[in-house]
Amino acid sequence: MTLGCVAYIGPGGGVTVGALLVILIGGLVLFALGFIVWLRIKRFLRGQGKAKWGLKLVTQLVALTALLSVFGWMAQHRAKKDRDFGTLNSVVEALSGFPDMFKQSVEEVQTLPQTFVPTPADFAPVNRLEQDVLTLTAYSNAQDGRTIAVRNLRDGQELHRWTLPDTLGPLKPHWRVHHPILLEDTSVVSFITNRSPLFRLDAASNLVWRQDSLSFHHAINRAADGSLWVCAMRWERGGRHIAYRGRYRMGDRTVHFLDNSVARIDAGTGHILEVHSMAEMLMDNDLDHLILRSGDAQDPLHLNDVEPVLSSSDHMKQGDLFLSFRNLQCVIQFRPSTAEVMRVIDGPLAAQHDVDIVNDSTLVIFNNNVQENNGVYTNKAHKYPVSKDQVEVAHYHSQITRVDLGTGAFTPLLPALMAENGVMTASEGLQEALPGGRWFIEEQNSGELWVVGPEGVLYHDVHASHHDGHHHLPNWTRVLPAFP
Incomplete structure (x- = not known):
């Protein structure tokens, strides 16, 4: 739906x-x-x-x-x-x-700000879960603040809450607290998306540290040494705003574009340990031509996930990063220790997001499967009639795509179920593996949450809000193996 x-x-x-x-x-x-x-x-x-x-x-x-x-x-x-x-x-x-x-x-x-989504009157939730599915989520609360919570999808109960303190500053109504991550001492790290700060709260919601030196966006994940890798953008020198840091020339035309970075953060102190420019990464590895593929000259990269490798295998080394670039339509395996690109994963992906490591030779990628401009024509000069003899190409839906690093094969998982239920989000979106071949899916734009598997749809619901007829917009829900 x-x-x-x-x-x-x-x-x-x-x-x-x-x-x-x-x-x-x-x-x-x-x-x-x-x-x-x-x-x-x-x-x-x-x-x-x-x-x-x-x-x-x-x-x-x-x-x-x-x-x-x-x-x-x-x-x-x-x-x-x-x-x-x-x-x-x-x-x-x-x-x-x-x-x-x-x-x-x-x-x-x-x-009502953008953090709330209208719930259709005919929306019919499904809940056939027999086991707990614990999630870490963030949402706008009734006091116009932000709450991070451990929430059990099976019964809707919240097991723990963190409330952002006033010391983090006033939040505009549409600002989102994004992709929180739980640490061993029941503290959480999160950020105000596309802004600052990145912050850590203890179990009682007290501020442990804040990091304001970068603008943070999309994803944050844990490395093997306990540090945190975050998608980021650098502030303009002497200011608190981003700017066009990238530049290339085509003939007599100069094009300025937004560069992205990945930053490694000390989880204990919040200090920045290292930062890597994505434009420099492409240039240093003779891959700068990928920038010309994008239909968005302003934002040709659009980094949207950073997934650290936790253990070495034949196909990856501990410390490597798998980086998803929406507008490049590819995932890149990057080795920060040597600044090398080890692999460009380029196949049937379109505006993809979340990339996860399943095992030592397999990735799964949330393939949004949408045209970069969402089907909007960029050439307004010419208008053509619709032909009477059309070629029907496909009916696209978002996919969970498995990638075999050994063979290079791409395989959509549960394609019939995804198509039958119309799972589709033009931007954002993610999947998380669950036991028994099941998957948690965040259909982000609509705010719908799913648990699906070989037996069909086990869960399909929204996170109800304090506004009648509206539910919370999800902010990159994370599945937890256990709590506390």
Whole structure:
């Protein structure tokens, strides 16, 4: 099921298109009534037939009162469900409920940030879980702050919560706390996505450290030595903003673009241990031509995951990083110790995200399977008619793609189930392996969470919020093997 579409109103305002229509209709009705009243008052003040106009006004008021009385009587009986007015039932119910709809829609536009997603009225959750599935998640709480929680999908219970302290500074409504990671002492590390700081909270939500020297985004994962690898961007020198750090020339044209970095952070102190520029990595390994593949000249790389190798094998060495680049449509195996690119994994991937190491020779990648511009034509100059003889290529859905590093084979897992259930997220999204060949899936854009396996769909639900009719937008949920 695909959840209702979302319109963006101002900074941080995510609202349903239905709400916008209700407000538009309500505004038109109020405008029309105001215009009619203004015309009549204008005529009266000009003295145009005051006596005749007064009699006409009284007649109209009597008729209006009678009409409202009949409507009120019908609405009362429809509320009690003790009378049937045939085809007028839907009209009476719609009109009587319109003020509440209008009020709710105005409140939605004014208050709800992008961190909440409309839940369709016909959404039917599924929960056939017989074993606990513990997740680490982050969401916007009722106090306009942010909460990180250990949540059991099986029963919806929260086993522990961390609340971001005020010392981290005021948060704008649409800012997201992203991809939290749990440490052994029940502290957590997370970050404000595409911003700073990266921070660590102890079990009681006290701030242990904060790191403000970089802008952090997308993913954070643990290395074998306990340090943390994070996707990052460097601040502009002397400022607190990112800038175009990359540059190349095509003939007489100079193109400036956003560079990405990976940073290794000391988990105990928050100190930066090393930073690697992705543009420099490509250039130093004679792979800079990959930048020209991207359809996004401003953001040609779009690093969205960093997965450290925890133990060595024939296909990888402890300390290597598997890096996912959405706009390069590939995953790169990078060795920070020597600054070498060991492998470019380039196959049937499209705008992919999360890359995970399954074993010493196998990866799984969340393949979003979307066109980079989401099917929007970039060439506006030419418009062609739709042919009567079309070639139907495919019906794409997001996939969990297994990659065999030994053979180079790409295999989609549970493709029929993914297609049948319409699992699709144009951006973000991830998978986590569970016992028994099962998978946790975060369908991020819609906010839907899944547990699927050979036996079918075991779990399909959303994280309900304190706003009626809306659920939380997930922020890269992490599956935990146990807690505490």
